[in-house]
Amino acid sequence: MVAKCKSFHADPEPTAAQSRAAQVVALSSQICEITEVAAAAIGADLDTLDTVPIELGEMYEGMANVFLALARKVQEKHRPACSKL
Numbered sequence: 001m002v003a004k005c006k007s008f009h010a011d012p013e014p015t016a017a018q019s020r021a022a023q024v025v026a027l028s029s030q031i032c033e034i035t036e037v038a039a040a041a042i043g044a045d046l047d048t049l050d051t052v053p054i055e056l057g058e059m060y061e062g063m064a065n066v067f068l069a070l071a072r073k074v075q076e077k078h079r080p081a082c083s084k085l
Contacts, residue, residue: 045053
């Protein structure tokens with residue numbers, strides 16, 4: 001599975017909030033790119049192994065849950081204001 005890492009363009013004269021958002025986007029993009037490369041390498045190695053500790057799967061499930069929680073936070077930011085009533 002390949003993530004959809006994207007690059008985003010910042011406003012030429014951002015506000016403080018826009019600057020903070022741009023920093024979050026930049027860091028998130030870097031994490032996405034690094035994660036894609038690392039996951040591909042780890043996946044290739046796992047394909048060559050006969051057995052691995054079950055804890056490894058549990059660790060990846062935990063990481064997935066962290067990313068899903070971040071995705072939910074982003075989705076909440078894009079819900080219509082009336083949904084907060």
